Amino acid sequence: MIVWSTAAPAIASAFLASLVEVVEALTIVLAVVSLRGWRPAIGGTLAALATLIAVVLALGPLLDRVPLHALQLVIGILLLLFGLGWLRKASLRAAGVIPLHDEDAIFARETAELGAEVARRRTSQDWIAGMTAFKAVLLEGLEVVFIVIAVGAGRGLLLPAGAGALGACLVVLGIGAVVHKPLSRVPENSLKFVVGVMLSSFGVFWTGEGLGIAWPGSDFALLAFAAIFLATGLLAAALARRTAAVRPA
Amino acid sequence: MSVLRDILDELLSMFLGDARLSLAILAVVAAAAALVYAGQPWLAGAVLLLGCVGLMLGSVILAARKAGAGH
Numbered sequence: 001m002i003v004w005s006t007a008a009p010a011i012a013s014a015f016l017a018s019l020v021e022v023v024e025a026l027t028i029v030l031a032v033v034s035l036r037g038w039r040p041a042i043g044g045t046l047a048a049l050a051t052l053i054a055v056v057l058a059l060g061p062l063l064d065r066v067p068l069h070a071l072q073l074v075i076g077i078l079l080l081l082f083g084l085g086w087l088r089k090a091s092l093r094a095a096g097v098i099p100l101h102d103e104d105a106i107f108a109r110e111t112a113e114l115g116a117e118v119a120r121r122r123t124s125q126d127w128i129a130g131m132t133a134f135k136a137v138l139l140e141g142l143e144v145v146f147i148v149i150a151v152g153a154g155r156g157l158l159l160p161a162g163a164g165a166l167g168a169c170l171v172v173l174g175i176g177a178v179v180h181k182p183l184s185r186v187p188e189n190s191l192k193f194v195v196g197v198m199l200s201s202f203g204v205f206w207t208g209e210g211l212g213i214a215w216p217g218s219d220f221a222l223l224a225f226a227a228i229f230l231a232t233g234l235l236a237a238a239l240a241r242r243t244a245a246v247r248p249a
Numbered sequence: 250m251s252v253l254r255d256i257l258d259e260l261l262s263m264f265l266g267d268a269r270l271s272l273a274i275l276a277v278v279a280a281a282a283a284l285v286y287a288g289q290p291w292l293a294g295a296v297l298l299l300g301c302v303g304l305m306l307g308s309v310i311l312a313a314r315k316a317g318a319g320h
Binding site for chain 1: 252255256259260263264265266267270271274275278281282285290291293294297298301302304305306308309310312313314316317
């Protein structure tokens, strides 16, 4: 039976994190489309999806063989490394210390880089374009797979988390098919901030469980951790804005 | 091979983007594990949670200070 106090944050985390990753992959695939058309873009994307499915099919059954506490500990530590990194970057971006992720700028840069690469190399131009789409979809897809495993494996929630990720893919691809340009209006930093908060909370929760710590309130501790990390992220952004503004004479 | 190398580089940077922060997180986890081993699970939980919160704050402020000094 699904425990919604754990399942809801897992599904929401997988959905929001996947939203960010799929938007990033779509930007690069659209850059490929604008330069070389749909064929290499679809070819590269399908090859990447096939590779991702092979990775999941190969590694998935191994998860069942790992003792639960060891799995929670390893995934918890990876989530801490990943989640705190996202939250740190999102706080610095919110404070204006580092520039915001700009899908339009990335689209323009990718298109220019791909154009230069195609002109320089003698290899088939469609091959280079297809490989660009392949790499983008595979890299962002691997991040999605990791997040689904990380938020789902510790409590047998792989299917609900996977459904959250699939939902995000369908939403982004649906909107992308309609507007047919990079989704630059997605509030990416806010999403990354929220996902950073949730992944960090899961990270502390799983790492603790893996070490044998019984959190007070059991699964509800996750919600308390999320509130603490949200407050920390907001405080960090405010302090960073003030610190960066005070420049040495 | 360059595709494989790019993918491995990217995967590594997913988890070890900021080497100092990553090392500090591992140190906090190790401290929590030592406290659990010493029979202090509640203290271990507090160290894990507050340690991560402190690292996050410290890391952001340090980066902001560096950015401020760089201008």
